[in-house]
Amino acid sequence: QVQLVQSGAEVKKPGASVKVSCKVSGYTLTELSMHWVRQAPGKGLEWMGGFDPEDGETIYAQKFQGRVTMTEDTSTDTAYMELSSLRSEDTAVYYCATSSSGYYHAWGQGTLVTVSS
Amino acid sequence: QSVLTQPPSVSGAPGQRVTISCTGSSSNIGAGYDVHWYQQLPGTAPKLLIYGNSNRPSGVPDRFSGSKSGTSASLAITGLQAEDEADYYCQSYDSSLSGLFGGGTKLTVL
Numbered sequence: 001q002v003q004l005v006q007s008g009a010e011v012k013k014p015g016a017s018v019k020v021s022c023k024v025s026g027y028t029l030t031e032l033s034m035h036w037v038r039q040a041p042g043k044g045l046e047w048m049g050g051f052d053p054e055d056g057e058t059i060y061a062q063k064f065q066g067r068v069t070m071t072e073d074t075s076t077d078t079a080y081m082e083l084s085s086l087r088s089e090d091t092a093v094y095y096c097a098t099s100s101s102g103y104y105h106a107w108g109q110g111t112l113v114t115v116s117s
Numbered sequence: 118q119s120v121l122t123q124p125p126s127v128s129g130a131p132g133q134r135v136t137i138s139c140t141g142s143s144s145n146i147g148a149g150y151d152v153h154w155y156q157q158l159p160g161t162a163p164k165l166l167i168y169g170n171s172n173r174p175s176g177v178p179d180r181f182s183g184s185k186s187g188t189s190a191s192l193a194i195t196g197l198q199a200e201d202e203a204d205y206y207c208q209s210y211d212s213s214l215s216g217l218f219g220g221g222t223k224l225t226v227l
Contacts, residue, residue: 037216044220045206045218045221046218047216052214059214095163097163102150102151102153102209103153103165103169103208104155104165105165105168107164108162109162110162
């Protein structure tokens with residue numbers, strides 16, 4: 001049973017960057033395809049990007065291209081999502097989720113990122 | 118505006134049957150990509166409810182079922198219970214392998 005535990009809430013100023021972590025247990029990160037999804041307050045789910053095991057590349061949603069970087073540390077089985085040039089519209093709960101055959105079978109608990117001056 | 122369209126809300130009385138639609142296009146659902154469904158209770162992370170159009174993970178009651186036809190998919194919930202009150206999201210992919218979510222549907226149990 002895979003478990004994902006994310007880092008705690010963050011408060012950032014506009015223009016800053018945030019890096020959210022997602023620690024994997026029950027599996028090794030190399031066995032998984034990690035994706036990131038966010039949810040603004042009162043809004044729906046929004047896919048940000050994730051690892052495509054078919055070609056070994058990370059795919060980013062066009063909306064976030066150039067601002068988001070998803071990385072992995074296989075020595076600690078921890079995935080990271082860094083979002084830069086933050087603006088108020090980036091205030092959201094950020095989730096990591098593992099993908100299997102295109103669906104997300106395990107989710108982290110979510111990390112609230114608040115962008116405010 | 119989500120690429121996958123869901124009704125913002127549906128409602129039903131306990132014991133009734135409700136359905137939630139998810140309408141896409143020829144570049145996503147209609148291109149043959151599977152549809153998956155998630156249930157999100159207030160203040161919690163989404164939970165996988167249906168995968169591969171119509172398959173239930175272990176532990177999901179058989180009151181929940183999914184189907185897909187053409188460019189659309191549906192989630193049906195029979196024998197509605199108070200604990201089913203939640204937000205429901207459909208999910209698929211498009212030809213660029215970008216993940217897609219529907220806008221979500223709030224289910225109210227009357």
